Amino acid sequence: MITRDTIEDAHNRILPYVHRTPVLTSASINAIAGSSLYFKAENLQKGGAFKARGAMNATLLLTADQRAKGVATHSSGNHAQALARAASILNIPAHIVMPRTVPVIKKRGVEAFGGNIFECEPGLQAREAMLDDVIRKTGATPIHPFNNENVIAGQATAAKELFEANPGLDIIVAPVGGGGLLAGTGLAAKYFSPQTVVVGAEPEGADDAYRSLKSGSIEPSQANSIADGLLATLGDKPFSIIRDTVDHIVTVSDQEIVAAMRLFWERLKTVVEPSGAVALAAVLKSRERFAGRQIGIIISGGNVNAPFSLSSSEPVKP
Amino acid sequence: MITRDTIEDAHNRILPYVHRTPVLTSASINAIAGSSLYFKAENLQKGGAFKARGAMNATLLLTADQRAKGVATHSSGNHAQALARAASILNIPAHIVMPRTVPVIKKRGVEAFGGNIFECEPGLQAREAMLDDVIRKTGATPIHPFNNENVIAGQATAAKELFEANPGLDIIVAPVGGGGLLAGTGLAAKYFSPQTVVVGAEPEGADDAYRSLKSGSIEPSQANSIADGLLATLGDKPFSIIRDTVDHIVTVSDQEIVAAMRLFWERLKTVVEPSGAVALAAVLKSRERFAGRQIGIIISGGNVNAPFSLSSSEPVKP
Numbered sequence: 001m002i003t004r005d006t007i008e009d010a011h012n013r014i015l016p017y018v019h020r021t022p023v024l025t026s027a028s029i030n031a032i033a034g035s036s037l038y039f040k041a042e043n044l045q046k047g048g049a050f051k052a053r054g055a056m057n058a059t060l061l062l063t064a065d066q067r068a069k070g071v072a073t074h075s076s077g078n079h080a081q082a083l084a085r086a087a088s089i090l091n092i093p094a095h096i097v098m099p100r101t102v103p104v105i106k107k108r109g110v111e112a113f114g115g116n117i118f119e120c121e122p123g124l125q126a127r128e129a130m131l132d133d134v135i136r137k138t139g140a141t142p143i144h145p146f147n148n149e150n151v152i153a154g155q156a157t158a159a160k161e162l163f164e165a166n167p168g169l170d171i172i173v174a175p176v177g178g179g180g181l182l183a184g185t186g187l188a189a190k191y192f193s194p195q196t197v198v199v200g201a202e203p204e205g206a207d208d209a210y211r212s213l214k215s216g217s218i219e220p221s222q223a224n225s226i227a228d229g230l231l232a233t234l235g236d237k238p239f240s241i242i243r244d245t246v247d248h249i250v251t252v253s254d255q256e257i258v259a260a261m262r263l264f265w266e267r268l269k270t271v272v273e274p275s276g277a278v279a280l281a282a283v284l285k286s287r288e289r290f291a292g293r294q295i296g297i298i299i300s301g302g303n304v305n306a307p308f309s310l311s312s313s314e315p316v317k318p
Numbered sequence: 319m320i321t322r323d324t325i326e327d328a329h330n331r332i333l334p335y336v337h338r339t340p341v342l343t344s345a346s347i348n349a350i351a352g353s354s355l356y357f358k359a360e361n362l363q364k365g366g367a368f369k370a371r372g373a374m375n376a377t378l379l380l381t382a383d384q385r386a387k388g389v390a391t392h393s394s395g396n397h398a399q400a401l402a403r404a405a406s407i408l409n410i411p412a413h414i415v416m417p418r419t420v421p422v423i424k425k426r427g428v429e430a431f432g433g434n435i436f437e438c439e440p441g442l443q444a445r446e447a448m449l450d451d452v453i454r455k456t457g458a459t460p461i462h463p464f465n466n467e468n469v470i471a472g473q474a475t476a477a478k479e480l481f482e483a484n485p486g487l488d489i490i491v492a493p494v495g496g497g498g499l500l501a502g503t504g505l506a507a508k509y510f511s512p513q514t515v516v517v518g519a520e521p522e523g524a525d526d527a528y529r530s531l532k533s534g535s536i537e538p539s540q541a542n543s544i545a546d547g548l549l550a551t552l553g554d555k556p557f558s559i560i561r562d563t564v565d566h567i568v569t570v571s572d573q574e575i576v577a578a579m580r581l582f583w584e585r586l587k588t589v590v591e592p593s594g595a596v597a598l599a600a601v602l603k604s605r606e607r608f609a610g611r612q613i614g615i616i617i618s619g620g621n622v623n624a625p626f627s628l629s630s631s632e633p634v635k636p
Binding site: 043044048258261262265266268269270271272302306307308 | 361362366576579580583584587588589590620624625626
């Protein structure tokens with residue numbers, strides 16, 4: 001059970017190790033949206049994503065015995081790097097199972113923090129089998145990227161900070177993949193800003209959270225979107241929290257996600273990964289419904305490859 | 319003659335209309351550079367570039383008679399948009415001569431502020447001829463992008479703000495094209511931070527300022543670089559100020575510029591145009607010479623086309 005105190009404690013615990021990220025605003029995006037938007041810039045977080053919060057909280061909560069044996073996870077994305085970073089801060093081992101198909105840049109991110117990478121075949125089954133094997137051999141504690149209350153309590157601190165910086169929000173919007181960030185956002189609203197309506201934002205091609213809320217039980221994700229951080233199926237722990245705390249979920253197309261990334265680029269000059277742009281895309285799609293409101297938006301991350309090369313005479317082309 | 323008071327007055331004059339842009343830092347870029355870098359983020363300025371400062375100052379200094387007839391310039395870049403914006407704030411006409419080959423996005427930027435665009439053939443001669451014609455017909459006051467003391471005094475306010483935010487800078491580095499920003503930076507250092515050494519940063523393929531300082535007279539630019547904001551030949555007004563206030567100029571290759579853009583993208587998650595990355599490239603090239611110093615760097619602008627499309631399955635590729 002994640003209480004108000006759980007989140008307060010998590011926040012105090014992690015603040016020495018993570019950024020209190022800035023809140024960005026843009027008059028021209030407000031004009032386009034027809035509302036007042038406050039962007040919590042977790043793309044400027046340590047490691048380039050909110051994942052630093054949950055991984056840090058879960059790792060700091062390990063006992064001395066657990067710490068000695070280290071942490072483990074399987075991840076192809078930002079959680080892997082965040083967990084390796086948290087472990088390196090505490091000077092304990094991190095064992096990270098990654099599909100062999102993962103981009104080199106993501107492996108390098110984990111290695112930069114001294115994480116041990118175990119390569120496996122792609123696919124959830126192969127990943128879980130390899131992780132079980134690693135845990136059996138090392139005795140490491142598994143830290144799931146989202147189906148873990150300590151992780152969820154850590155992710156909740158992003159919204160908590162946004163409520164502290166902007167107390168009058170009518171609505172807060174967070175993306176949903178496995179559900180850790182949205183569940184944390186829902187709990188933060190419940191405890192720290194109960195008048196704020198919580199909305200989830202999800203790709204149409206991975207709308208399992210949308211369908212799960214409709215049907216009342218977890219539906220598998222189709223995992224078909226450029227928002228590669230949001231392809232996982234909702235975990236059961238986030239699901240039960242989201243059911244209690246989230247008003248509704250808005251689904252958006254990949255085209256709408258790209259349009260939102262472009263706005264971030266052109267108007268805020270800030271680099272946002274596709275998953276990080278989904279919440280703005282959802283707000284733009286809800287333009288009429290949200291008109292005139294004060295809206296918090298969580299930019300979940302900014303880890304995308306730089307598109308610059310010398311092959312084109314102009315440095316970047318649409 | 320631009321005095322300390324000229325720059326103080328310019329700053330007070332323009333502050334209601336421009337951003338006091340933030341100063342960004344990155345521990346990981348500092349580690350790469352071997353020094354402590356303070357980035358003045360003029361890519362987050364109104365219109366996405368420092369040009370808002372000079373254009374605003376020059377326009378605010380017009381007499382009532384001059385205002386009635388409006389302003390004019392020829393520009394293919396950020397000055398055009400900045401001048402159109404300044405004119406729209408004062409509700410006066412802006413006549414902008416642009417080569418017909420200019421990207422649509424730049425024309426749209428001028429039109430968004432209600433600027434009147436006059437298309438001409440590419441090339442300096444055609445641009446100047448068309449501008450003369452426009453001035454004759456409209457009576458508008460020409461506001462040169464850099465060879466204008468009011469513009470230079472406005473550009474000086476970027477460095478002034480950086481000195482105010484970070485009083486202990488050993489070095490400040492600004493890019494040099496026509497010379498307005500570097501001249502303003504040199505004057506700001508002279509008046510507000512005399513212990514700071516001023517360094518210019520210039521593309522190798524447009525190193526006219528470097529050669530002009532060596533030879534003692536203005537040398538024409540080869541205009542061959544991806545840093546499209548720095549292709550102009552140094553103006554005589556900036557040149558005489560730069561000669562007095564700038565210690566030396568570092569030239570960098572297009573490859574080094576792209577590497578700096580990539581660092582901004584990956585480490586600061588901030589969008590910087592090639593011209594805006596030249597000063598960081600120069601600092602990285604001067605790694606040993608600048609080791610351990612406190613260095614101010616002006617990110618001059620962030621106006622580059624967004625590279626996002628749905629044609630690639632991953633949103634952005636190197």
